[in-house]
Amino acid sequence: MTSIASITGQVTVLTGSYTPDTGGEGVGLTTLSLTPGDADAVGLRVTDTVAASGASYLAAHPTLPVAYTTHESTAGAVSAFGLREGAAPVPLGAPLTGGANPCHLTVHPSGDYLLTANYGTDTLPGTVAVHRLNGDGRLVDLTDVVEHKGSGPVVGRQEGTHAHQVLVDPAGRYILATDLGADTVFTYELDVTTGTLKPVAASQLRPGSGPRHLAFAPTGDLVLSADELSSTVTCHRYDAETGTLHELSRVPATAVADIPNQPGGIVTSDCGRYVWVTNRGADTVAAFRLTATDLEPLGEVPSGGNWPRGLASVPGGLVVANQHSGTVAVLGVSGDGSLGEAGVVVEVASVVCALVI
Template identity: 65%
Template sequence: MPTRSSADGILVLTGSYTPDSGGEGAGLAAVRLDPENGSLTPDSSLPPVPVSGASFLAAHPSLDVVYSTNENESGAVSAVARQSDGVLVPLGDPVGSGGANPCHLSVHPGGQWLLTANYGSDTTPGSVAVHRLDADGRVSGLTDVAIHEGSGPVVGRQEGTHAHQVLVDPAGRFVLATDLGADAVFTYRLDTRTGTLEQTAVSRFRAGSGPRHLAFSPGGELVFSADELSSTVTCHRYDADTGTLTEISSVPATEAKDITNQPGGIVASPCGRFVWVTNRGAETVAAFRVTGTSLQPIGEAPSGGAWPRGLNLAAGHLLVANQHSGTLAALRILDTGALEQPGPAAALPSVVCALVL
């Protein structure tokens, strides 16, 4: 989906937890980003779309279609289409995700398959699901579910598996799924004829680290992980022939002391020089400089609210979704990789993610 901008600014679609998923949000809502001053304004011309538990959004690579998780125990995924007048409308009914509490999804580069990470629950293991996408982008049949196995040492968080992200590597060869409960990344090959997954490898992380999200360097040689349970950011070497990760170095996600901190979103700059991570607890976005295969802290900026979760690049800014304060903020990226403190944020109850349209 190509980025749309106008005199009114850049269109951003946000996702939030709704009352039926433990939040207070509307589901999907549109705002406008002014790239000159970083201000964010709700777009009243585009009414909200009531998607249950819209905790992560992904755009189709060639169609005006956006996909959303429905993060709840029953688990589903939804598609919305952008009409010629810009209004977003549901594209078919929600489709079961093949597991509980889907929290991340991505579209395979070919545009024919939707990949979903199901976090799972106390009774349901984490898993990765595949759905076929029709020619108009509609979600059709569930073609496969790969169930994860494993656990970790952190009581209350790692008794079982919890898939937290699923993405395709830059070469399009492997599907990678992080698992917070198993301290691992599971590697698959996707059969693009049948929509089935074949597990080919498992990359083991430090015990108790709880990998949440990954970000690739522009060339794909390095992978950076936001480790939720150990509050670290780790640099890994990526083997494009096997789809495996090997840890090289690791640094604390925040300089704040004597607090419980959980890294959330992670983004690498297109130039490959910087990495940014949200810190839930410290309530900051931390900036790091990539020096060879190590990360050097640059500094931290306030996130513009409380419990910063989703993080995304937009026109020289970082969009930060602050779940507990219900605010979406834009932090300007300086040439050094450091971040300017955000200006006034947009009020969006229970917002957790943002996607540039």
């Protein structure tokens, strides 16, 4: 069985947590130090904590030592933090609003804009917001907000739109936004002069699938979706000319039967041959081998806690954020993509996401 001895290279991991004002028990931001070693010497320890309300997702600037977090609440906001080696993250200005319940964000490859997916509420639609960044990575102003339209068949979850992720395709040409409520991936172009989004396409996925997050294969021709409502993982062909997705195949996200399950985080390997997905309900991380058109299950292991949500790749392993147990676990990854059970677990209350910095 793969062990955490496969972990190579010391890394710093930044995690985000729900806080008491957002229904959790966490502080907000927590930095962890992961140190490699043999199976008994791999270490994971908390180094710093910083208050940040409802820090439900994190993203890094492509060139600057700056990270960004959502503040997930009905009022909704995003903010920037400066990163210094060996020191706690430092707030860079006040948070800026942009939509209700922001749940995912990413920095445009230009480094000039922050893109945020706002889940919305039962009465407020899902949206994508754009904030301008200045030369040191600080948030300057809100340049655009686009509203999604649509719905799906799942009662209680799909009466309206719920944007859940926003990311840039590997070519840097299109912005893709998943919408769990509309079973749709919306495609945009960003005007890097004005900071405004132009709608380009809308890829309709299977009704009731509830696409949560996407992960591209390194080649850019395939994109995988973690489908929250149907508990599946779908392989799509990505048309880089039109920015559209076309389903090739799909598989169950977990082999655990008779347990309601919601896939959460999804990560592809650097080599492009493997995909890993967290399963909230089954409380596992599942591994898959990716072929030219299909996904082959490679098994799954316990996540090291309850309700695994966030997932991040580190050299030789994966870091898992287990929300309900308040634990961060490290899993080893073998050369064939299979996983070892959690060898290191530390407590971080209400943790939901992880970012390697």
